[in-house]
Amino acid sequence: MASQCHHHSLPIMHYVMSRSGRQHEELDSSNRAHVAQLRRLVLLLLVWSFFMTLGVAVSISLQFVLPRPPNKEVTVQGKSNHPEIMMYDFSESTRPSDDGSFELKWKNVTGNVKVEVQEDGNYFLYLQVVLQDPSPNVTYTVRFLYETVESTKPERILERHINGSLSTGFMGKGFPLPGGTSLKVTCKPAVNLNKANTYMGIIKFS
Template identity: 30%
Template sequence: MSLSADYYADKTADRCGGGGGAALAHQRKLIRGLLVWATLLTLGLGASITLHFIHRDSPAPRDERDNVKLLSWRTMNNVFIEGNETLRVMKDGDYFLYLQVTLLPEHKGNHTITLQSKKRKVILNGLIDGSKLSSVFMANSVSLNEGDILNVTCDPGAKIRGSQTETYLGVIKLNST
């Protein structure tokens, strides 16, 4: 059994308070507009995140000396952090710090990698088990104050791989306090 178009027109018009076709068409336009807007925002956010990770030059150690105990860094821009071996925080705020350190494979034994500040003490602490691993990756969010001093140490000293993809320290400022 099939129903006529008149039957559907009568039933839908009753739900919308009579003559609701124009209101329904307007709602459909609004929904389509919102879907297009949400799609554009999602694409823009995806592109922004992709460019952040692809285009970004991460600070890397400057040299590959034997028995490095205090790691050296080359800062790319001095907006939030400046320095080389000791890094000084330029502005108060909440920061996301991420650190990867890779040793040369001939360094057997355990090595402790520590990112610490003078005021907050240990921020990140990781262990490289020389029998299995040659890298450690750590991350943490932390509140830092202007003038706070950060440094990264390796105990005992070892030869660190210096490429930007193997050893790096990243700093993302989340907000101001």
């Protein structure tokens, strides 16, 4: 009798352990995505804090270096002294072009958008591209490009090669841009991208 009970309990234990394993896998996947999102936010806040601190330090220094006109106030309507932050998530890829590269398309809270700057100014541009299933022994080239209204072809801002890893890591650069400049990101050769961890952003300072 005890032997029969033991044999009946084995499938039940196997089912419980299998179901518990699947639940742990689902929780691990959800936790990894949540942790990645938190890391993005923390990194962005650190960058923003650094430039805010730098801006305050420069402003204080200029107060002592430059003379201030007496009894004269200048106000600019519609301008803000605070950085403007624009963030975009990877949406989809275009088909590979003749040279084997494809362009990344982006989205924000309103949906798919064309990424461009509207006004002349100084910007901090940042980017991270994460591959989903790269082929072994293949070097992937990621380029961050800009194209002005007067450009004949896109110009390079940043470039990073991925070989033996999954990610470009965090890429960032300060850059002056004229209004109407469009920003583009390309990857070569074609590969699936990790949507949860591929993103770009723009911080406008002045």
